[in-house]
Amino acid sequence: MLCNVLSFQESNASGDDFGDIDWNTEDELEISEIPISTSNLPTPGGVTIVCNGEESSSAHSSNSKLIQHFVGMGFPDKLVVKAIEEIGEGSSEGKILDTVLTYLELQNSSEEHGCIDSDQSTSGYDESLLHDSDIDSWSDDDDEENSDDLSESEKKLQTLQKMGYSVDEATEAMHRCGPDASIAVLTDFICAAQIARAEAPDLPAEIKPKANYTCSQNGKLKRRLYAELDNRKKQRGMVGEDSEMIRLPKPMVGFGLPTDDQSSIVRERTLPEQALGPPYFYYENVALTPKGVWDEISKCLYYVEPEFVDSKYFCAAARKRGYVHNLPIQNRFPLRPLLPLNIEETFPLTKRWWPSWDSRTYLNCLQTAIGSAKLQDRIRKAVEAYDGEPPEHVKKYVIDQCKKWNLLWVGRNKVAPLEPDEFELLLGFPRNHTRGGGISRTDRYKSLGNSFQVNTVAYHLSVLKPLFPDGINILSLFSGIGGAEVALHRLGIPLNNVVSVEKSEINRNIVRSWWEQTNQKGNLIDFDDVQTLDAYKIESLAGKIGGFDLVVGGSPCNNLAGSNRVSRDGLEGKESILFYEYVRILDTVKNIMSGRRFN
DNA sequence: TAGAGCATGAAAGGAGGT
DNA sequence: ACCTCCTTTCATGCTCTA
Incomplete structure (x- = not known):
């Protein structure tokens, strides 16, 4: 049984260019296969925890969350299990972390000296841990290869060379990652090693790229690597604690607006x-x-300064977003026709019912949920209890709720939330973009609430039009309902090839439907999971379409958004951590594009 | 069972005052 | 500099109902 399943939506009729890739065959693309059995405990990083060659006990399963937590941070599973065993269940995360770090130090020390100090074994460190699983690959003592491995190794070496890597880099990666490492793992290793060499040749061994890590784990390693680099810069006084903090500009207009x-x-x-x-x-x-x-x-995206823009300068609804990009910023132009920037012009029928004491001229951020009927009823009753203008406390209540839920005045004393097609209008999508095909009203709100404001994004992307008169190849990650694709299309930039990665089938269907309705001449290829888009697959796609011109995407905000009262956990949150997949994939594409084939 | 309805605050930044 | 007050926020999870 495999838990990595590649989902491939059929390409359109002109997709013959891709005919020689079997997208349903994992072997060819070397997707890492993760065996699942009842005797193994799968972790988020795809590592199967087996304690000292035996199945995890029930005691361990009670700690599985903790183990997954640390393994997810990139620590070797065996060391985590060993640490918990040693210091006892119920210990604090900090204590477990300290113990694991001690193990790693001992391990690195033993590698440097080519042996394990006997004292270390008695200090709680199990020497056998060094000689199996992923730990083994750290060792420099496993040079022996049989003739079969040599043959396979030569093939991989050739493949890596074709991808533009040097013989030394490829050899080092294969040596460090072991004979069974896939091309994806090897390229990720090389990528991380290049960063390490360039910026900190003396990085500690525990944050150097390591064998047998999946793509997502390498992303976590890179995070630690960047953290180490950042610490060193701070230690050297290159950046101050305060001066480094990014502050939101006011007004939030980025590098300029069309109306400026x-x-x-x-x-x-x-x-x-x-x-x-x-x-x-x-x-x-x-x-x-x-x-x-x-x-x-910003740090993970090459220290590029974010551009913060509020979409209230492009439509009648606020949408405060940060954009990190390497696009030129001269000669931008907006989509036409311009959208009205106030409620009155956007929804003229509301003017008749709008009370003078509601001074709103634009809406707040369009979110994924709308105000309930009960709330609308409460507001109606509160207002109609008075003949004239309500008292201040009633006005304040009504205004607060109207702002919070983006309610419009649609009748006498009657407020209502925006309809889904009004969301589409404000966000710059074609009318009915999300309508039909089996999507529920609730899901339309959810998809639209999570999307780009097209006019804002198009203004930034407009600089690409003169650069790609013959069309563009884009890799669209976390595509959602295709905000970037719609923006480029509306700008008149031909979409030659779009590789779109989106988890939600509903959203993939919306983009596919839009693609067909707009009679696109290019190819749309979609995937469902960024984590399965490994280096080799990206390389294969890039090879077929002639490289990617643009990598675009907005990773999940669930754990960042203020509206989330349950799990606003920051970038480490369950969904928002996928940001590091964007970084990984962008790095991979940069690596490929810097090769000779696409220069 | 899917879809809709509904209740659930905190974190962060800005404004203005002392 | 510090405090208080005000405003805003790409959501989650439970319950109900058809």
């Missing part, structure tokens, strides 16, 4: 060398996050 006086628009910026394309990239997420999130996002 041209002299007030920022015309130049210097991008870090590492950020330069190809490919261009464009990343989006909510502006108002827990502290430090945007610093982390």
